[in-house]
Amino acid sequence: MEQLAETEYQQTLAWCTATIGPFEFIADHSKVHDGHASATYRLRTTSGYCYLKIHASRAHWNQEVHAYEQWAGVFGDHTPRLLAVRDEEPLALVISEIPGQIAETAHLSPSQERDMWRSAGAALVVLHSLEAGRCFGPCHRDGSCTGSPIEAVEAFVATKLKNKIERAANDEYLHDGELALLNVASDLVTSFAGERPLPCHRDYCTANWLVNSAGVWSGVIDFEFAHWDVRVADFSRDPTWSWLHRPELIDAFFEGYGRALTPNEEQQCFVARAEYALDAILWGRDYAFFGFEREGHAALAHLAGLSA
Numbered sequence: 001m002e003q004l005a006e007t008e009y010q011q012t013l014a015w016c017t018a019t020i021g022p023f024e025f026i027a028d029h030s031k032v033h034d035g036h037a038s039a040t041y042r043l044r045t046t047s048g049y050c051y052l053k054i055h056a057s058r059a060h061w062n063q064e065v066h067a068y069e070q071w072a073g074v075f076g077d078h079t080p081r082l083l084a085v086r087d088e089e090p091l092a093l094v095i096s097e098i099p100g101q102i103a104e105t106a107h108l109s110p111s112q113e114r115d116m117w118r119s120a121g122a123a124l125v126v127l128h129s130l131e132a133g134r135c136f137g138p139c140h141r142d143g144s145c146t147g148s149p150i151e152a153v154e155a156f157v158a159t160k161l162k163n164k165i166e167r168a169a170n171d172e173y174l175h176d177g178e179l180a181l182l183n184v185a186s187d188l189v190t191s192f193a194g195e196r197p198l199p200c201h202r203d204y205c206t207a208n209w210l211v212n213s214a215g216v217w218s219g220v221i222d223f224e225f226a227h228w229d230v231r232v233a234d235f236s237r238d239p240t241w242s243w244l245h246r247p248e249l250i251d252a253f254f255e256g257y258g259r260a261l262t263p264n265e266e267q268q269c270f271v272a273r274a275e276y277a278l279d280a281i282l283w284g285r286d287y288a289f290f291g292f293e294r295e296g297h298a299a300l301a302h303l304a305g306l307s308a
Contacts, residue, residue: 008090009054016052019084020045020094038224042097049097050083054090060224061091062141067223068095070143071199074126078219087141100210100218104240112215114252117242119217120209121256124201124234132196133228147228150197157230157271158189164278173281178297181304185274191267197228204234206242232265236272241295243273244302274303 016023023043029051030039037057043050055061068082080095103116133139136156137147148156165182168174174182201208202225210219242249254260261269277299284293 012052012054012086012090012092015086015092016043016084016094019086020050022046023050043094051080051095051097052092053095054092055224056090058091059138061093063138063227064224065093065141066139066143067199067201067226068093069141071127071130071226072223074130075123075220078123080221098210098219098221100212102207103209103211103217104206106211106215108211108215112211113246113249116209116211116215116217117249117252118256120204120220121253122258123217123220123256124204125257127201128198128231128234130199132198134197136197136228136230138227147197153192153195153197153230154189157192158186161186161189161271161275161278164275164282168278168282171285173285177304178300181300181307182274182278184307185271185303188267188271191264191271192230195230195268198231199226200229200231200233201226202229202233203237205238206240230268230272232261232268232272235261235269236276238276239292241299243269244299270303270306274300277303 023045026042026044026049028039029042037055037060039054041052041054043052053064055064065082065085068080072079072082077098080098082093082095084094086092108116133143133145135145135147135149136153137145139145139147161182165174165179165186169179201220201223203222204220208220208222209217210221212218236243240246277296280292280296280299284290284296
């Protein structure tokens, strides 16, 4: 996120004080890399710890506030509660803190990891079981649609992928084999026919899962990217590439989810994982995270082997 102007920062702190009462600033938990559109601060109040999140993007603010107000409750005590919302510039929200350590940084045994993934899969079922939406993509805070109509699901998936392929090809980020693989993925977009828009977290991974002191899955955070999407959107965004390197964890996840993927969903996952690998290449180039770019190329190579 671009540096927040001092006047906007102080204005937001004043709003926060007026809304939740006196607090002590504890730490800046903002993501430090370029391209992030929010800032997050840990605060201590008389009733406990909470987080102030300031958004530069109204679209992301809409997504996160809508998700906390309409969807996050299905996780019960395993996700933060929305405490306050600021619906004017600078856009902000305050959420409660739930106990636990970020799973990505926890030192877990292989058995604990499998149990964690199994529990995360079981928790996600409840979110996906909510009533389907009326459109694909982002919505306003009140749930009114800004995305694609239900009958346009194939175009919704295909357009996103096509635009990314064209940009990567024009900038010469891909070699011929990778372009061929992505064209295979594009041909499989027909597998999405008939899918309904479901509430999706869209960043459901170890970076946003919590575990308790015993290494047990204890919650999910960060609904900034949540919106109406196809189910497999929550099976494909994985910065640790577990589907590539740790398939036993993916097996445990679907044990918790309660069923294996259907053949159609297997094709959908292929498309979604190819798109995520392409995202890694584009984002890595855009923001000089070349390690992530290399991982994206490796993921495309793995998928090419599966399609051979």
